Amino acid sequence: MTGFVSLVGAGPGDADHLTLGALKALQSAQAVLYDALVSEDIIALAPAKCVKICVGKRGDRLSVPQDKTNALMVRLAKKGLHVVRLKGGDPSVFGRVEEERDYLEAHNIAHKTLPGVTAASAAAAQFAFPLTHRGEARSVTFLTGRTKDGSIDLKETAVCDPQTSLVFYMSSHNAAHIEARLIAAGRSANTPIVIVENAGRAHARALKSTLSQLATQVSDAAYEGPVLIGVGEAFRFARLDASATLNACQKLQMQAQTA
Template sequence: MPHDRHPVRLVGAGPGPADLLTIRALRAIEGAEALLYDALVAEEVLALAPAACVKIQTGKRAGRTSLKQETINRLMLRLARRGLKVVRLKGGDPSIFGRVGEEAAFLHAHGVDTEVVPGVTAACAAAAQFGFPLTHRGQARRVVFTTARLEAGAVQADWAAAADPEATLAVYMGRDTAPRIAQALIAAGRSPRTPVAILENVGGPAARAAFEGTLLGLAQAMLAPGEGPALVVVGDVLAAMTAAAEARPAIPSRAR
């Protein structure tokens, strides 16, 4: 690699608030000369970049118009070849549904090194803020991170793994298909009485539970439009949310 070419940093911006950035992510942003950021990255995080930094919004967000992945790849390559300190800033953790593998492989194939900086992912932020554990002795021995997509009107995912009664399920970008997710889990053998919540804007002051109930209740629910990025969480660990909510009045009351 030429001595004047810096590695492209693939950085996790966390779930939103700047105080949930890692120190390494903060330093990368503060030193950036070119910043390619996703739509979910908070303004307070973007404000940490130098005034002279070139900022390019890539618009990566479920269901929204965004730059094609190939375009993002070539932008990073072009900026890196100009000798700039390039930061690719992603919401949450870049290794969880962040296409970090595709971007790193492209850059490596073109002779550019990369550095991955991890971030707090939405499921971890939700557990901390809403007061439930992701794993708990006797309730949850594993966690499944997944997304759900529609194909021919059916929600596609690994429901066999998610149907394990001792698994906590975190479905990213799953709000629009949440009732169908609940139906699929029940059909796969998960108890209809399993607790489930739809958590919006996790990590920040606007966080709220847009839905809290059971799989059966969610399967039959008519959900109102969302107010921000949402995470669907399923599992017995959610039983701790009620007590936690009573102790955390800053979190708005929950809709059922």
């Protein structure tokens, strides 16, 4: 009997961000193919006898090619296994999920997709800022800074509206280009920005500044983890100490549960 594949969003890192559906899929998995940024505590939720294989991709680092990941999903499913393709964040946000679904369908493998918390939502909760705000930010746009050729194409008509919040994923290496193009498109150099590294994880860090300081701030910080860049009026509300408060509340909650 042919198995099936669950394309599961693992969220940005913390197991607390898993959906109930994702947890159930993991607990019933017979094989897990996981991204590089999926945390060990999430992987540990799969059964001990489950096959666990890292197929992650990291920018500018040695990675597993997408075609090999696709072929591995099919090979394991054809052995009759329930395969969980565990993807960081939400599969539908810069997650190559459609490439994987197309490949599975081309090989007659049944599949389902389970959503996850995307990094922008996790960062907004962790550092207590809105992505939209009545009267100031009426829409939010997610953009990627890592295209196939390594460039980033900013369409002025899509990014110049001061009431649109912009969130750039995987864009720290293109910070200077983003700053220059947004200012050229009409965004004020004083537009608030927030830069978040490792959003959703206990060791996340964030800083606030203005658009004219974006490239300098990213260069000085020398980030190693995944970075989100938020540009827009909504990000002036970011509370940089909110993450520590959140972690303290979580510890108190755990203590209450074990008391």
